[in-house]
Amino acid sequence: MTTNATEEISTTYSPTEVEAKWYKKWEEGKYFKPKKGKANKSYCIIVPPPNVTGRLHAGHALDVTTQDSLIRFKRMKGYETLFLPGLDHAGISTQSVVEKMVFEQEKKTRRDFSREEFVKKIWAWKEEYGNVILDQQRAMGASCDWDYLTFTLDTIPNKAVKKFFVDMYNQKMIYQSDYIVNWDPMLQSAVSEAEVEHKEVNGNFFHIKYAIKGSDETLEVATTRPETLFGDTAVAVNPNDDRYKHLIGKMAIIPLCNREVPIIGDEHVDLEKGTGCLKVTPGHDFNDFEIGRRHNLPIINILNKDGTLNEYGMEFKGLSTKVARNVVSKKLDELGLLLDKKSHLHPVGHGERSGVPIEPMVSKQWFVNVSDMSKRAVLAVENGDMKFYPKEWENTYYSWLRNPKDWCISRQLWWGHQIPVFYCDQNHQWASEHDEKECPTCKSKNVHQDPDVLDTWFSSGLWPMSTLGWPDPKAMEEKKFTTFFPNSVLITGFDIIFFWVARMMMMSLQTQNQVPFKDTYIHAIVRDKLGRKMSKSLGNGIDPFDMIAQYGTDAFRFSLASGAGYNRTINLDPERIGGYRNFINKVWNAYRFISQHLATGSSLIGDMSNLDHHERWILSELNTTAKIMNESFEVYRYDEASAAVYAFVYDKYCSWFIELSKNILNGDDAVTKARRVSVLKFVFKKILALLHPITPFITEELWSHLKETNEDLLIVQDYPEYDSTLEFKSDQDQMNKFIEVVTSIRNLRASVNIKPKDEVNVELFTDHQDLVAYFRANNLNFQELARVKSLKVGNKELNRPNKSIMNITTHTEIFVPLEGVIDLAEQILRLEKEIAKTIADYNKYEARMKNENFMKNAPENVREEVIQGEAELREKINSLKENLIQFKS
């Protein structure tokens, strides 16, 4: 801690107040609002809307980091930038949360309320608890324009949903059909595949005898569910099965109900499994349903909504399927029709929420015909109108869209967009975007709307359009639809490529004739440090808020960015976040250092020709870093961008440039001092700008200390770009050699345990004239950085000092003469080790030189590299050997 009276700054950066302060200033200053900039282009990212029931998890944190970094990057580059936030009503999961809560509080189910009453309860819940995640996004630093905040059930998205539905309905692209769904007899609703849990259950394999009409032969059918035989409408065998194929076309007779059904041949039937003979129940089995479609079989529903048998079950009517299974099998046994019964372990779907076995059941559902839309969606990616990063995800996208199933969009829920289809008491049916009171056909006033709601993804699929106002012309104008559509990039996880990306593509191409976004960046799934999924049951979840509290948002964001590239998992280890927290602290302390000297210089660099070689070097390195970062952000390589800036700040700026500046700043040369401070400040301000997209808070804070009074906040400063006039190749080259020599001296010191405080004499020998000059000019720096008392630099013709320890590089010999006693044996050992290592290296080069084919085939630059390397290493080995001989004598 400094004791400076005017400015007292802690040696450790404490993020909490800084983060809250700057977010507020940005938001109040309307910095998140789109503004035209020098790029004269627009850039828009729409946040994948989290569920209202959600809390921020590590995946959301990665969403925010990757999206916000790009938004900030583009904003600084002068794009008109929109980061558009939203929330998803998430049909089933939200309704369930509220149902559960109501049950706990009032011991009532939703059926104890009217639909209106219950939906009102969900809205109330949403208003009270639904916005938590938005504050969490703010805490992550998301620079969203919150005036754009859209909820999937808002008026405009509702209009979009209705418009799309009605248009498609009128084009007969949306239709109603019988379909087999996962029916939860407890909830009395269809549930989605994702809500079905498959559990291994101990059941039985029943072998049942079926008679064949007009034949003495019988068929032995194997099933785990004999009670469904009342719904059988065929018996299937494999057409290649020699045992049975002659029976195809005959009629089988179902036991108990004695119905005649055809024997059909279907490839689906497995010759090995069971008896190779399958009863087909299209109303209550997913496969059988498909078989039924292929063969045009009738569908019989034998179940009531509560899962009991209906009148098709004859005397078994009213029994649950579980009870009926036993009773029916007993009855078959009595009749001598049960040939075998084996216990059998098999998976059975259970309702995730209710816990009861799911009954596959056929019911009327709404569908979208996607065959045409999916073709266009495939084409758009093949054409490159929309590009996947990383490219491999195309396959996942194609595999779904190239053989699409029609999309079942109806859900038997109350929370969601109600299907805009109306019926009158005369059985007329029509779709409309408005509330209908009268049948357009028969003028009946007895009209009701379809009670089902639409699949959540139906509204999500229209999200890129509806958030920008479509289809309301006034809203589109206000929200600048034409500026921000198509969006620039969609960033999301691979788990929803089918559900969401594909749907948005289809629905956008259908309604706008354009892709919804130009790029899709698929980011990794965040896992724990052992690569396991984060889950409640494992207790291995990383709560972003713990990380923010412990390390600060910037460190957390930097960690996520450094792990985000083209990989598909990020194994997040909190210790890594700690490492980046230290980096953030390093930046803080670099500021503390230069802040002591700010009075001496400006943030402008005056005449470039006056710069010294270290200054040209740091500008050159800065330039390279800016180049890498710009290129990396453009292709979503956050890992490369963060690695580049990390290395520049830590290794180049802090470890060398600041260290090299100390003797100047402590010296008396006012002109040099002022120039150096200017460069320090100039480069540091560029560092803040480079870092800002990833670590917005600390950079804005430090910028506020460094900015000129006429400069605006960092969030809207120019992003540093590559500038070829700032590249100084020879300065970079010489500096690297200087670093090598300093490191070498330090290494020598350490090898004989010279105390850090003690000074040594150093003699350097090189035949490169520019290096002789360079090293001499750096006399003071050698003193400072390697505790050198006196430095001699000369050519290799000169005599080497006698009693010394030495290191040899490819360009320079470094000698440290020692007054005291040297442990000769130890030094000889060290040299011999070095010689062995160098020879090993050399041999590789030599082998390639001697290889005629290599010299003939390798490209010029590679060959030159080898030739040069061979020469340098040969020289190094000679030096080492000569000196070893001297040493031994």
Place this chain on the structure above:
RNA sequence: GGGCGUUUAGCUCAGCUGGUAGAGCGCUACCCUUACAAGGUAGAUGUCGGGGGUUCGAGCCCCUCAACGCCCACCA
């Protein structure tokens, strides 16, 4: 069963169209040197999963085996 992917230092991961392996963390030794001990300096560590092939040259391309992970389908 179909598809995708992973296997590189103790750990987590980079490694661009093939040119001879890197980072962070951790570890070892020595240092509270006036920006920073959340620090400094120096250092150690790899048959790039196994085997085969193509090539002057393979972590990278091809074949094959193995382990692990994910997605889709299915389990009468």
